[in-house]
Amino acid sequence: MNAPVMPETLAAPLPDALLDALQRMFGTRLSTTLPVRQQHGRDESVFDVPPPQAVVFAETEAEVAQAVAACAAHRVPVIPYGAGSSLEGHLLAVRGGISLDVSRMDRILRIDAEDLTVTVQPGVTRKQLNEALKHEGLFFPIDPGADASLGGMAATRASGTNAVRYGTMRENVLGLRFVNANGEIVRTGSRAKKSSAGYDLTRLLVGSEGTLGVITELTVKVHPLPEAVSAAVCFFPTIDAAVRTAMQVIQIGVPIARCELLDANAIRAVNAHDKLGLKEQPMLLMEFHGSEAGVAEQAAVVQEVAGEFGGEAFEWATTPEARTRLWTARHHAYLSGLQMRPGCRAVTTDTCVPISRLAENINASIAEVEAAGLPYFIVGHVGDGNFHMAYLLDPALPEELATAERLSAQMVERAIALEGTCTGEHGIGLHKQAFLRDETGDEAVAVMRAIKAAMDPLGILNPGKVFAV
Structure with missing residues (x-):
């Protein structure tokens, strides 16, 4: 059994040109103040890592795409941030960079009660969703304990107390939209209950911990209240x-x-x-x-x-x-x-x-x-x-x-x-990287690395997580 991977912090100064571009895009929603950075650079893990160098608060999918594209142009890391309730160092800025906060993208876009599906932005939390659904006689069953955001729950493949009957996020996400490492918007899945159309990109993103894309929209299953x-x-x-x-x-x-x-x-x-x-x-x-x-x-x-x-x-x-x-x-x-x-x-x-x-x-x-x-x-x-x-x-x-x-x-x-x-x-995250190799073997980790390299060739999406750079 290998020891846990301890992060080595490597962060070059942010380019002035990137900060200027983000300032034009986001105005006061770009923050470089220490308290805001510290809030976005700490979770419940035991790792002590310097905070991200800046925080951007996105409010639309288009803004997420613009922020990622700007960071890609300067090869600066982007760390997606939802509710900040992860436990294994997922949101820590081990390579510096920008924390991209999507918590303000909190709109419930569509409730299809007859089809038992809901489409939401990634900042919607499970309690917020269930409050809206109870008037329809429905509920969303995934309950990890914390009032986590659905985008973060999908990214970490969360489950929780109801999983024994209703499954995990893997079984309950039908489709999503995400911004890839180039700043392009990609759509996966549909509202249909099943599909055999091509590779299952939805399941690839669910559990990817922000290393393959920034989730900007999700369509999930909901269930009738018993x-x-x-x-x-x-x-x-x-x-x-x-x-x-x-x-x-x-x-x-x-x-x-x-x-x-x-x-x-x-x-x-x-x-x-x-x-x-x-x-x-x-x-x-x-x-x-x-x-x-x-x-x-x-x-x-x-x-x-x-x-x-x-x-x-x-x-x-x-x-x-x-x-x-x-x-x-x-x-x-x-x-x-x-x-x-x-x-x-x-x-x-x-x-x-x-x-x-x-x-x-x-x-x-x-x-x-x-x-x-x-x-x-x-x-x-x-x-x-x-x-x-x-x-x-x-x-x-x-x-x-x-x-x-x-x-x-x-x-x-x-x-x-x-x-x-x-x-x-x-x-x-950071904590169990060596254990992943012990569980899956070097060959499987090599496949995962190849997928990461193909989808994020510059390595800017939440670098250092799942496996070390």
Whole structure:
């Protein structure tokens, strides 16, 4: 197993001619002030990298194309920026350049309720979209936790709590528009449910982390709001019992909508943050969608399975207010966990394995971190074999970062050995470049590099991400 790639910052000064051109195009929407640059040069990763040299706030697809073309003319890097909620260093300016902020491109362009599709600009966030859709009796199911922008969610191939039933961004993006490295606008896909027309450029861009193009428009699937929704929590004597319950629920075919794991440390954190008073032991937080009868049947089956593994205190949340309170606490788990150790930073690693190997992966990861004595907490989308381990470290102690990276590498190595992946939804970014090679092999990485070279020959689109320049 190779060590994580640590970024080397290489940034030449921006050409005056480029700054002049961008100033003419964007006026006050071009910023070189340090606070704005710093805001666009930091995410939740452990990397400390100088910020981009300038930030441009685009409001139209044409402006994105103009900005990219200007940067291409001067061979200056362009880093797409949405909500800034990524975890693996995706938006860091390791080669300097321009942060291209598309958060102001936040219009919902078209809702086709009869076809169950929506077309949006990349800055639209998932909460904004669902607020607009609820009046149509529809919802967009991809829920990575943060109120991420759809452009960023597509770029990182996000998924989240609903993926066990509704899939990831890969399955829910039908088509998109993007600006390529020359500043040209490219359209992919359509609103049709399927197509066999040529190469699947849509899937190529989904998950490309801004290295192949800047997404400027997306057409995504939406779903009818279910007739009935019910959430439940169940507590278990051990992590293993909770995980094995989730495994069996999936294996017997219960169409559960969400199945989330929180360990005792995570419960302790959300109790303190959200004043919930939950039992501080491993918990499954589940949600069921369907008809009234279907939801009741699903829940009864799950409750029976949980009982076989020692699950107890099965509690229901049937009102929207009660469900929202539980899911808000789940979405706050990361920030709540950070408060367990004030002033800490987190190395957060996610892996995904076949559901039959999930318990093995989690149990071994827990044994390793407890032997190392590093504070941690676990949350996981265990319904699809994906979980997140957050190692909490003192940024003033380099030895703790080294321990966290060692533990992370062991967890990833095990996931790959179990025929899983080094990242279920965080992406590669800076942090997992070496792991990508371990997972796919040099030959596959060479193919990816060839695609990158063909679509971005000057290497200006988010350089240094996915694989090193």
